[in-house]
Each structure stands twice: as C-alpha cells, then as structure tokens.
Amino acid sequence: MNETTANQIAQDLLKIDAVRLNLYHPFTWASGIKSPIYTDNRKTIAYPQVRDHIAEGLAQLIQNFYPQATIIAGVATAGIPHAALAADRLALPLSYVRPKPKDHGTNQQVEGSLPTAQDQVVIIDDLISTGGSALKAVDVVRKTGAEVAGVAAIFSYELPDSQTNFTQAQTTLQTLTSYSHLLHAAHADGQFTKAEFNLLAQWQADPWHWQAPTK
Numbered sequence: 001m002n003e004t005t006a007n008q009i010a011q012d013l014l015k016i017d018a019v020r021l022n023l024y025h026p027f028t029w030a031s032g033i034k035s036p037i038y039t040d041n042r043k044t045i046a047y048p049q050v051r052d053h054i055a056e057g058l059a060q061l062i063q064n065f066y067p068q069a070t071i072i073a074g075v076a077t078a079g080i081p082h083a084a085l086a087a088d089r090l091a092l093p094l095s096y097v098r099p100k101p102k103d104h105g106t107n108q109q110v111e112g113s114l115p116t117a118q119d120q121v122v123i124i125d126d127l128i129s130t131g132g133s134a135l136k137a138v139d140v141v142r143k144t145g146a147e148v149a150g151v152a153a154i155f156s157y158e159l160p161d162s163q164t165n166f167t168q169a170q171t172t173l174q175t176l177t178s179y180s181h182l183l184h185a186a187h188a189d190g191q192f193t194k195a196e197f198n199l200l201a202q203w204q205a206d207p208w209h210w211q212a213p214t215k
C-alpha cells in the first residue's frame, strides 16, 4: 500500500463525512455483521477532488500490481463509478458485475465488456468487509473462462474473514487505504474519543460476536 495515498484517502473520507459511528444502534452490513461504524464510499463521487484521488490511486495500483489487466470490472453498484474512472484513466475496456443475472432482457450478469478466455480482469469494489461481494464477482468472471488478475478496492476493514476468504478464493486484494489508516487519521484529526477507539478495536478483532454497549 502506498502510504501517502493511504493517508490522503483516509483524510478525504473523514473530511466528506463518509464515516459514521453508531455505538449503541449498530449498522447492519451486507454480510449480516452488526457494526458500530459505517463507511459510505458512495459519497466520494459527489466530490470531484476526492474521486480524482481515488481514480488516480486505483489506476496506479492496477499498473503496479495488475499490469496484465485487459478489462476493469466494477462490482454493482458502489464499485461501478470507481471502476469506470480507473478504466478511463487506463484506456481499458469496462464491465460491471451484477449480484445476480438480470431477470429480463438479455439475462446477463456481466455487462459492458464481456470477458473471454484471453482476458485478465481486475475486479473493483468500493469497500471490502468480508470480501463476499467482490469474491462473488470473481466467481462470475471466472465462469466466463477469463482469468481474474486480482481485486482492488478503496478501503478494507482488514477483518480476519476477508483474509480467509481471499486466501480460499486464491486471489489477491489491494486497497488504497485501510481501517488502520482511517483510525490513525481520525486520531490525528481529534475525531473519536478514546472510548470510541477502544470499542472500534474490540469490534474489529471479533465482529461476529461483538455486542453493542447499552447506554
């Protein structure tokens, strides 16, 4: 991970209020995890300078780690705009992968550039919690006969689950920033109390068994 980019994007996310805490009434995530924190990367597309940092970071990351890429594929929905901006910078074809095949029209699950056995596809999601959504897209792309060069995302919570899931799926994950960079930037900025930091660390160690405090 590029430290300058990781710190910049973490600061960007805090500055645009993409990060919210709710210690007593946790957020429910796509995986079912109950979490005291929610990072809404969808907000980044509203800020030209922030989305530019992300697009530049993803384009550089892809050139460094996945130089063989022939297609950039966004995970629907939040991964799509970032895949589009990165693909544009790299002048590469763009696809997106739906969570399930469309039930009318052409019934496709992959839209845009359709991968073939000759392709090396980079999957882009906005955020990795368990990695389930991105890895579902990896499976879908592999079924087309194409190879998956790897996964890239803006942010990862660095949960034990995602490490296990990426290892099992035999693919790699590269992100622009991470939970530890976010907490570090929040600390430097005087955001979150000591009690909130402690709770956020406890939750990350075992998110499935974490219990929200009662008031």
Ligand SMILES: O=P(O)(O)OC[C@H]1O[C@H](OP(=O)(O)OP(=O)(O)O)[C@H](O)[C@@H]1O
Residues within 6 Å of the ligand: 030, 031, 075, 076, 077, 078, 079, 125, 126, 127, 128, 129, 130, 131, 132, 133, 134
């Ligand atoms: O790593 P995971 O455990 O899969 O969680 C992360 C996923 O959850 C969110 O998507 P969501 O399902 O909320 O859909 P959206 O992109 O359509 O907003 C996010 O955009 C990631 O795709």
Ligand SMILES: O=C(O)c1cc(=O)[nH]c(=O)[nH]1
Residues within 6 Å of the ligand: 028, 029, 030, 031, 037, 038, 039, 040, 041, 127, 129, 130
């Ligand atoms: O896992 C999720 O569903 C999730 C977590 C998060 O912080 N932000 C988000 O958009 N989704």
